[in-house]
Amino acid sequence: MSVSLVLFTADLRLTDHPPLRAALDGGRDVVPLFVRDPAVDAAGFAAPNRLAFLADCLHALDAGLRGRGGRLVLRSGDVVEQVCGVAAETDADEVHLAADVSGYAHRRERRLRRALEAEGRRLHVHDTVTTVRPPGAVTPASSDHFAVFTPYFRRWSQAPLRDVLAAPRAVRVPDGVGSEELPDRGRVAGVSPGLARGGEAEGRRRLAAWLRGGLDSYADDHDDLGIDATSRLSPHLHFGTLSPVELVHRARGAGGAGAEAFVRQLAWRDFHRQLLAVRPHVAGADYRPRYDRWRSGAAARADLAAWQEGRTGYPVIDAAMRQLRHEGWMHNRGRLLAASFLTKTLYIDWRAGARHFLGLLVDGDLASNQLNWQWVAGTGTDTRPNRVLNPVRQGRRYDPDGTYVRRWVPELARVPGPSVHEPWTLRGSDRAAADGYPEPIVDLEEGLARFRRARTGG
Numbered sequence: 001m002s003v004s005l006v007l008f009t010a011d012l013r014l015t016d017h018p019p020l021r022a023a024l025d026g027g028r029d030v031v032p033l034f035v036r037d038p039a040v041d042a043a044g045f046a047a048p049n050r051l052a053f054l055a056d057c058l059h060a061l062d063a064g065l066r067g068r069g070g071r072l073v074l075r076s077g078d079v080v081e082q083v084c085g086v087a088a089e090t091d092a093d094e095v096h097l098a099a100d101v102s103g104y105a106h107r108r109e110r111r112l113r114r115a116l117e118a119e120g121r122r123l124h125v126h127d128t129v130t131t132v133r134p135p136g137a138v139t140p141a142s143s144d145h146f147a148v149f150t151p152y153f154r155r156w157s158q159a160p161l162r163d164v165l166a167a168p169r170a171v172r173v174p175d176g177v178g179s180e181e182l183p184d185r186g187r188v189a190g191v192s193p194g195l196a197r198g199g200e201a202e203g204r205r206r207l208a209a210w211l212r213g214g215l216d217s218y219a220d221d222h223d224d225l226g227i228d229a230t231s232r233l234s235p236h237l238h239f240g241t242l243s244p245v246e247l248v249h250r251a252r253g254a255g256g257a258g259a260e261a262f263v264r265q266l267a268w269r270d271f272h273r274q275l276l277a278v279r280p281h282v283a284g285a286d287y288r289p290r291y292d293r294w295r296s297g298a299a300a301r302a303d304l305a306a307w308q309e310g311r312t313g314y315p316v317i318d319a320a321m322r323q324l325r326h327e328g329w330m331h332n333r334g335r336l337l338a339a340s341f342l343t344k345t346l347y348i349d350w351r352a353g354a355r356h357f358l359g360l361l362v363d364g365d366l367a368s369n370q371l372n373w374q375w376v377a378g379t380g381t382d383t384r385p386n387r388v389l390n391p392v393r394q395g396r397r398y399d400p401d402g403t404y405v406r407r408w409v410p411e412l413a414r415v416p417g418p419s420v421h422e423p424w425t426l427r428g429s430d431r432a433a434a435d436g437y438p439e440p441i442v443d444l445e446e447g448l449a450r451f452r453r454a455r456t457g458g
């Protein structure tokens with residue numbers, strides 16, 4: 001019997017999985033393999049929230065495979081050595097893998113191809129597993145990537161979409177392939193108390209609920225912090241428990257303004273991936289350098305700590321940072337405001353903020369995180385790089401009655417109405433209700449002037 005090996009990475013699902021379908025072609029046996037590579041952990045990606053979510057995903061994948069007669073094989077070690085080892089043990093002559101965009105993923109692919117071919121085995125890399133469009137498939141005439149979202153989105157929307165693949169009915173795994181024990185979510189220390197559950201079944205449950213009850217109002221409500229009306233599917237997209245191609249099909253099938261706005265967000269995800277794929281260094285370096293001399297020293301370190309801990313004295317920023325710590329997730333408007341506050345109002349390096357986010361976000365993702373941080377810092381693809389978001393005005397606009405702030409900042413839970421966004425203006429009993437909440441760590445006008453001076457060289 002011929003054997004194929006499927007290396008699962010950021011595609012931990014059975015539905016709409018082109019590598020698995022190709023591996024099964026012709027009635028082959030399949031080894032579904034996941035490798036825990038210490039190189040990924042060493043690069044700082046082993047954040048507790050993501051490890052816990054990953055544990056759920058691996059258990060769910062194993063359960064899905066067992067329901068089809070198979071099981072998941074887990075190994076730890078250098079990914080290339082492990083794949084070659086399992087391929088040799090099972091005499092697999094082909095290996096299937098989803099394409100991915102980071103420098104690590106590109107190196108993995110090159111090393112795997114070399115090592116497998118040296119042993120007479122073939123590597124098949126599949127597009128449209130972790131993205132809707134393959135990076136590099138949508139490019140302008142004069143460059144290897146789009147630097148501006150709107151023209152990218154126009155072309156992205158026009159290209160045809162492949163069909164969604166059903167999950168296979170049966171997966172036969174060769175006998176005798178050893179596996180390590182799957183990790184246990186309960187054993188991961190330092191997990192956020194409100195962390196969501198992972199796994200394909202959970203992702204599909206959330207997707208069904210979203211299509212039924214959220215998508216319609218998404219265009220109107222997605223920016224409202226209090227209503228909290230976004231899909232929360234980002235961790236499932238990050239771990240690949242849901243397919244982005246399927247999400248576009250399902251949203252377009254539902255139709256309406258909400259679906260259009262939602263599909264546009266999925267295109268943003270691809271947009272950042274097509275950029276990182278050809279400029280891997282922008283994970284750490286400015287895409288468009290502005291020659292910033294970011295603040296450093298004791299005062300900057302104290303400001304960074306106040307931001308991280310959600311005690312800046314600006315309620316909407318503190319609410320967002322506390323949501324991040326509690327849930328391992330943050331609303332997109334909160335991310336924009338928190339990042340603008342750090343990089344522009346406090347004038348602290350976007351890399352410090354991106355690192356803190358990656359330490360906590362369950363959807364923490366090199367392309368989406370680093371490039372959104374750069375977008376906000378004005379070193380990325382924003383065509384208005386020096387815009388500064390005012391946390392009071394934005395709070396009043398996107399959390400008009402203060403629901404979000406009161407939800408996450410208990411010191412302000414008894415302050416009524418929108419004045420919760422400016423606790424320093426409160427008088428009398430309202431002021432007493434805000435007792436214990438810190439004073440602002442920076443004057444907004446002074447922060448703005450400092451940023452403008454820095455960016456204009458004045």
Ligand SMILES: Cc1cc2nc3c(=O)[nH]c(=O)nc-3n(C[C@H](O)[C@H](O)[C@H](O)COP(=O)(O)OP(=O)(O)OC[C@H]3O[C@@H](n4cnc5c(N)ncnc54)[C@H](O)[C@@H]3O)c2cc1C
Nearest residue numbers: 230231232233234265269332335339363364365368369372
């Ligand atoms: C500073 C900053 C850091 C961010 N870091 C990450 C990150 O590490 N991982 C991550 O997945 N997203 C990141 N985002 C993008 C966005 O905030 C999240 O994808 C979104 O909040 C997830 O919530 P949701 O699933 O409810 O999104 P929805 O609004 O329901 O959107 C649907 C999907 O579209 C994608 N998406 C939406 N907005 C963006 C965007 N601006 N860029 C890329 N993809 C997007 C996500 O996959 C999301 O799940 C960041 C944004 C900012 C401003």
